[in-house]
Amino acid sequence: MKAIGIDLGTTNSVAAVHYPDRKTTEVLQVDAKPHTPSVVGVRTRKNGDEYAVVGEDAVHGAKDSTTTVFSVKRLMGRTVGEPQVAEVSKRFDYEIVPASETDPTAAIRMGKEVRTPTEISSLILHKIKQDVGRGLGTEVTHAVITVPAYFEIAQRAATRQAAEAAGLVVKRLIDEPTAAAIAYGVREVGTTGKRVLVYDLGGGTFDISLLQMVQDGDGRNHLQVAGAAGDNWLGGDDFDHLIVDHVLDQIRAEYGEPMLDQKFRRLLKESAEQVKRRLGQSEFAEVNIPGAFRTSPDGPLVDVFYEVTREEVKRLIAPLVARTMALVDSVLAEGNFTPEDITDVLLVGGSTLTTSVREAVVSRFGADKVRMDKPMECVALGAAILADAVSGLECPSCGTVNDDESENCSKCKNSLHGAMSASGLVIYEQTTMALGIAAVDGDNPDAFVEIIPKGTQYPLTKPMTKVFTAAGRQVRVPVHEGVHKIASKNRVQGVIEVELPEGLEPNSDVEVSFNYDGDRVVTVVVRVPGTTFVQSATLHPKAVENGSPAPQEESTEELERAIDIVEMFVAKYDSYIEPWHRDRIKSRLHNAKDAFRRQDDKEQRRYAGLLYRDLDTSGLATTLYYADIVAERAEPAECENIRRKAQEVRQAHEQKNDARRALSEKVLGELIQRELRKQSGGALADPSDLLRTKNPSAR
Ligand SMILES: Nc1ncnc2c1ncn2[C@@H]1O[C@H](COP(=O)(O)OP(=O)(O)OP(=O)(O)O)[C@@H](O)[C@H]1O
Ligand SMILES: [Mg+2]
Structure with a gap:
């Protein structure tokens, strides 16, 4: 396993690695350069086939500005109606279209293909992974990837997906200013009380963040964003x-x-x-x-x-520099700070190498506070330090540093759930879904009672608790993740069966608490107040969210099944899978088989999840695959109907008639949905659920 840090920038991307034994962090070369332009283009071979080019090749060979994609980061996780997308459209020559007729995700027409920003970013990350791996002489498998502090959940999710599609395990997504602060050493002992202003002027965007290093009740340092501002179109x-x-x-x-x-x-x-x-x-x-x-x-x-x-x-450039300083002032004013309250000003982004920019910042804060060290690389360097730091868990009970993947401490055998990273620096993320349990609430027998609301910062510093009434001695606690008020509409994460002690009064209180750690592992603890009764269990929502089957299945069987299905899928639907996606699936299969050989439980489940996701996101091939499965189970008339429509889609695809194909594919999608609802008694509308439970045609 090799973990690196990647700054996936709007203009340039940078990769770095930390060597803990040498205590050094180095920028890694891609195409023999430290910075890779975040640019993707299309070239056509003599036989008419198209292929993607990334980085320097895309910039320098760019003959056609309509198929050369710059600034794709601005489109991550956005839909076509958003103002930011309209602005990108105005400024660049490439055509932004909905990802499909039914999916308003902003995508880009690149030659014959329409690619989503996630796919385009994944090409950049894949290139980085490959080149850097060659340079290091080992495969890069894990990464910490940076995102702007203002990125919302959808944009973060799109970034995470891009990395996963490129074959990288995302150890963390971390905010760019936080990464920069780490690179500048604002995490070392004695940094509590620091108030750090990060002035990041890149190629196209200006971000200003005010960070404070604070210590929580357990003596752990963490960086808190105390203010932020910026201009998306200034650089x-x-x-x-x-x-x-x-x-x-x-x-x-x-x-x-x-x-x-x-x-x-x-x-x-x-x-x-x-x-x-x-x-x-x-x-x-x-x-x-x-x-x-x-x-x-x-x-x-x-x-x-x-x-x-x-x-x-x-x-x-004086008016533009003045605009950046006005934004700096607004962040200070908002927090009721003066320049004197700031302990450090960190210069980040290539444009801070411009003399007059630096002069403006120095004249506001004084030369002794303003620090500049590798402004174009520091974000990646900080991510690399974290990529290394989060590989190692310090046991909360005895302090032993354990392997990243360990469940229990190697020395004292206590659970490592909730353990902090060995670096002593905790980085917080937010839950994108609520976590809670199914319970009876008034007339509603299937109410979803939230215990950890959506948007909660995690790892939690202490568990979150709710009190319920136990109807009998046997208590079932079904844990769900989602936002729907009806529990069964949310994904089941697991069920905990509890037998309460004998002699308890009917309708006694039962306390259910959830802890949620940095690896997104839920620990559920059931207690009966006033007694010594405690029972706990851990769940791994990530695996389920990634689409793997119910946790009861052995991870080895689960992965074996996923490999079988996906191999069959690639063989049968080959000509309907985009070449770059096929490469990705093949490389995933290769890695999955490695994980299978290693028999590592967590990795096996993770790969099964990723393989199922590849299956779900293979565009036309996925639709045809669903169609085949659903048709097989349908009544004869409906089966015929689905098969006919699928045949139409295939024909249109072979004739390269995109418009007809898109239209037929949409109708086919609706037929699949309708049939699925019928087969599942009206409840199930997600074809992937059906695929994972039973798969007759896949074997
Ligand atoms: N020596 C230099 N002097 C001035 N500007 C420079 C210098 N070197 C690079 N730049 C500028 O830095 C910008 C790129 O900076 P950087 O790579 O930090 O941006 P980015 O992080 O990709 O973009 P963004 O922050 O908008 O996401 C380009 O405009 C480039 O011209
Ligand atoms: Mg940047």
Whole structure:
């Protein structure tokens, strides 16, 4: 297992690794460079096949701006109606469309394919995983991935999915400013009471976060976000555009309205970016583009050569720098802080390498507080430190540091649930669903009673408890995760059977408490107040959420079944699976078989879950697979109907008639749903549930 940190940036992505024995953290090379442009493009082979290119290749070979995707991070987890999506549409040439007729997720038309931002990000992450693995001489399996502090649940989920699709186990998603603070060492002993301002000016976005290091009741340090602001459309790119406009003004002053083609504009933008960077070291830099344009259709080619000074750039970008400082002031004002209250200012993002940006921050806070160390890499470096730190659990009872995967302490044998990472730094995440139990509530025999509400920060610092009335001695506690008021509409995470002590009064109180740790493991404790009765059990919601079958099944059997089904699926539906997705499934099968050989319980369940998810997300192949299964169980007339529609979809696909295929696929989807509802007595509408319980055609 090799764990790395990845900063999946809007403009650039960076990977890093921490070596605990050497106490060093290093940036890893992708395409022999420390920064990978977060850009994906499409190329066409001579035979008409299309394939994706990522990073430098996508930027430099970019011939077609309509199929070269920049800034995909801005679209993560968004739907087509959102304002941010409209803004991206305005600024970039690629076409944003709904993922399908029934799915409004924003997706991008790339040549013949429509790809979701998750898929595109997964291509970037996959490239990083492969290249970095080659460099390290070992397969990279795990990662801590950073996301902006303002990312919501859907955007975080999309990022997590992208990483999983790229074959990475996500150890944690962590906020970018927090990662930066870790890289800058704001987690070491004696840092309590620090108030840290993270000024992150990247390629396209500006984020300002105010972090406080606080200590909880158990003496654990954690970073709290005490304030945040930003501008989604402010960054180094805007600096480049101002330099471009400045040079164009000079060209116009000299040549009137010359003929400027797309290629020249692209070269000028690249040159402006280079100039901006060089001005960090020197007072002057040149824009130099030989044979740039013609003044008239048969006029000679003109060479562009202009000198740009640091002072000029400072003047050009001054209004933008002032805007960043106004946002800094607003964060301070909101928290009722003055610059004196801030102990450290961390400069993050490539654009803080611009001299006048740094000067503005220093003049507000004083040189002694402002720190700049590898601003383009520090987010990835912090993630790498965490990737290493979270691999190791400190036993809450005896302090022994255990292996990441351990359930119980190797020394004192106590449970490690709720144990903190050995680094002593706890990073909080929020639950995306409520956790609770099914109980009788008034007239409702199937009420979902929440114990941990949706949006609760976890790991919990102490368990959350509710009191119930026990109807008899045998108590069943069905644990569900979801947000529906009817318990059975939420996913079952497990059932705990409890036998209460003899001689208890009828209708006695029973206390049920849930703990939820950093690995998303639920520990349920049932107590009877006033007695010594305690019974506890642990559940692993992750495996169930990932789509694996009920926890009763042995993990080895579960994985074996998943491998069988998915191998059959790939063989039978091969021509309907996108090539990149097929590669992903194959690499997953390979890893799953490894996990099977290793017989590691947790890993086996995880891979089974991931394989089922691949099965669920294979687009057209998934639809056809569901259709086959559902048809097999349907009445003859309906079976015929489903099969006919599936045949239409196949034909349209073979004829490359996308419009007809999409339409037939939608109708087929509706037929599948209708039949599923019928087969399950009206309750079940998720085909994947059916697949996992029984699978006659899969074997
Ligand atoms: N030496 C330099 N001087 C000035 N600007 C620089 C320098 N090096 C890189 N940059 C700029 O930094 C920006 C990229 O920064 P970075 O890689 O931190 O962004 P990102 O994290 O991908 O984007 P975002 O923060 O918007 O998500 C680009 O605009 C680039 O031109
Ligand atoms: Mg960044």
